[in-house]
Amino acid sequence: MPVIFVLPLLLLSAQTGSAQSFDIIRVADGVYAAIGKPGVFSNGAFIVNKDEVVVVDTHLRPSWARDLIAEIRKVTDKPVRYVVDTHWHPDHIQGNQAYVSAFGPMVEYLAQHNTRDDILGKAIPSVQEQLTKDVPEAIQRLEKALAEGKDSRGNPLTAETRAQSESQLASLKSYLEELKQIQITLPTLTFDRSLILHKPDRAIHIYYFGKGHTRGDVVVYLPKEKIIATGDLLTNGIPFMRDAYPSQWISVLESMHKLDWSQAIPGHGGVQQGKGQLEKLIAYMKDMVAAVKDAIAKGMTLDDAKKSIDLSKHAGDFGPNFPQSNVAAIERTWAELSGKIPD
Ligand SMILES: [Zn+2]
Numbered sequence: 001m002p003v004i005f006v007l008p009l010l011l012l013s014a015q016t017g018s019a020q021s022f023d024i025i026r027v028a029d030g031v032y033a034a035i036g037k038p039g040v041f042s043n044g045a046f047i048v049n050k051d052e053v054v055v056v057d058t059h060l061r062p063s064w065a066r067d068l069i070a071e072i073r074k075v076t077d078k079p080v081r082y083v084v085d086t087h088w089h090p091d092h093i094q095g096n097q098a099y100v101s102a103f104g105p106m107v108e109y110l111a112q113h114n115t116r117d118d119i120l121g122k123a124i125p126s127v128q129e130q131l132t133k134d135v136p137e138a139i140q141r142l143e144k145a146l147a148e149g150k151d152s153r154g155n156p157l158t159a160e161t162r163a164q165s166e167s168q169l170a171s172l173k174s175y176l177e178e179l180k181q182i183q184i185t186l187p188t189l190t191f192d193r194s195l196i197l198h199k200p201d202r203a204i205h206i207y208y209f210g211k212g213h214t215r216g217d218v219v220v221y222l223p224k225e226k227i228i229a230t231g232d233l234l235t236n237g238i239p240f241m242r243d244a245y246p247s248q249w250i251s252v253l254e255s256m257h258k259l260d261w262s263q264a265i266p267g268h269g270g271v272q273q274g275k276g277q278l279e280k281l282i283a284y285m286k287d288m289v290a291a292v293k294d295a296i297a298k299g300m301t302l303d304d305a306k307k308s309i310d311l312s313k314h315a316g317d318f319g320p321n322f323p324q325s326n327v328a329a330i331e332r333t334w335a336e337l338s339g340k341i342p343d
Contacts, residue, residue, distance in 0.1 A: 019321070021059075021067040024075075025208035028225035030201070033265040034068050042091040045229045045265045046072055047222070049199045052081035056220050057230045059268070061178050065095025069102050079103045082197065084206060085111040086186055086231025086267065087214045088118035089243075090126055096185035110195060111187035112208045114216030124184050131179045135172055142169045156251035160199055192332055209255040217252070228256065228309030229265040234278055236269025237318045246333040246342065247289045253282045260338065280317040287311055288326070293331040302334050 011301075022034040022044070034044040036059070045240045046055040046068070053072055057107050058065045072080065080103050085093045099107045131171060142165050143153065157165065190197075197204040205221040220229040234237045257278055264272040272278075288311055295305035309330060315322045335341050 008247055011217060013211050020066070020071075021064045022071060024071050026261050027227055027265065027271060028222070031222060031225050031227055033229075033271050034071065036064075036268070036286035037268055040064055042268055043219070043265060044068055046075075046080075047204060048076045048078060049204075050201050051078065051199075053078050054082040054084065054197065054204055054220075055080050056084045056265075057086055057092045057231065058083060058098065060091040060094050060134050061175065062095045062098045063178060065098035066102070067068065069098060070096075076300045078106060083107060083109045084218065084220055084229075085119070086116055086229070086233075087217045088121055088123050088218070089114050089214070089232065089240075090130075092117060092231065092267070093123060094184065097183050100185055108189050109187040110120065110189050110191070110206060111183060112216040113192060115214070115218075116187040116190045116216075117185060118214065118216060119186055120290055127184060131176070135176045135179065139169065139172050139176065142172065150215060153166045168234035185212050207255070209252040210248055212252040213239050214232065214243045216247065219256060219259075221261065223260065227263050227265065228259060230256065230267060234264060234266045234272075234281060235323055236266060236272075236277065238281070238284065238329060239267070241325070241328040242333040244329075244332050245336055246285060246329060247293075247336055250282065250289060251317045253271070253278060253285065257282065277317075284311065284314040284317065285329075288329055289337075292330055292337060296334070296337055303329065305334065306330055 017030070021037055021040040023037060025033040025035060027033050030048040032044065032046050032048075036042050040059065042057065042059055043153060043216070044059060047054040055068070055072075055074060066152065070079070080099050081100050082130070083268075085094060087095070145151050146162065146169065148166055151157060151161060191208070193208050195206045202222060202224045205223065206218050208216070208218050209222060217231050217233050217235060219231065219291060222228075233249070233256065262274060264275075264278065266272060266277075288309075291309040291311065292305065295309060306327060311326055318325065
């Protein structure tokens with residue numbers, strides 16, 4: 001399948017790397033959330049065990065993964081021994097190589113089987129696509145806009161939009177240089193439903209509950225600390241839908257809800273206290289999937305369904321991008337329920 005990566009979203013938010021890419025939040029003794037600062041965007045986590053460190057997700061850029069390694073070293077001199085890839089998306093795995101570079105070949109990369117297959121089949125080709133097409137084209141567009149003093153809609157650049165464009169351009173250029181060096185490191189240890197690391201100080205449970213945000217998302221669950229790291233199954237908005245299986249995602253969310261936890265480290269956005277945001281997402285997804293099912297049963301077209309389905313009562317739960325995310329969710333659910341997504 002063609003690889004169309006979500007560059008606009010990631011690049012708009014990508015700024016030139018600061019020395020400190022993350023807010024490091026200690027969520028429990030030995031458990032840290034790495035919340036991406038504006039521009040870094042995606043989160044990670046690290047867990048300091050008696051003998052080694054476990055890292056969850058590695059961000060878009062190896063340089064950001066190296067920034068996180070520097071943060072880990074401020075907390076402990078123990079080596080990173082395990083990296084969990086929650087799913088295949090580039091903003092969660094492109095930094096993988098930084099860990100084997102820093103800590104050597106003993107690092108194990110853990111993922112669900114489908115995630116390894118999708119890193120091979122989608123993430124690796126997407127590096128080439130970004131390198132040869134998406135990023136150079138985005139650079140050209142910005143250079144043209146700056147040269148002409150107008151944005152893509154023909155509006156004159158203001159001092160503010162010019163400064164933003166210049167900052168984006170610098171970021172894209174440094175990203176292009178990093179892309180040339182990326183060698184995607186694959187998961188070395190894959191599993192189907194679950195994998196548990198039994199450590200002297202805690203157990204670390206990694207669960208696959210079925211298809212959701214992608215066909216290979218896992219959560220990392222710490223029963224002793226009552227913490228869950230969710231990847232993009234849960235974010236602070238409606239998660240990205242392009243590779244999702246929305247109707248199946250609901251039962252994944254319900255399985256997450258059944259676990260006993262009080263704090264969530266989501267794939268994007270701040271640490272969540274309690275299950276409130278998960279419950280909002282479950283309520284929205286149930287209503288959305290039911291509405292799409294109903295529209296299909298009534299013989300509507302997708303265009304008619306998009307006009308008639310009204311989920312605005314959920315808008316306040318998901319931030320300013322709700323309208324676009326909601327349409328993307330309806331479209332993806334329509335495709336899933338019409339059998340247009342391969343299993
Ligand atoms: Zn994702």
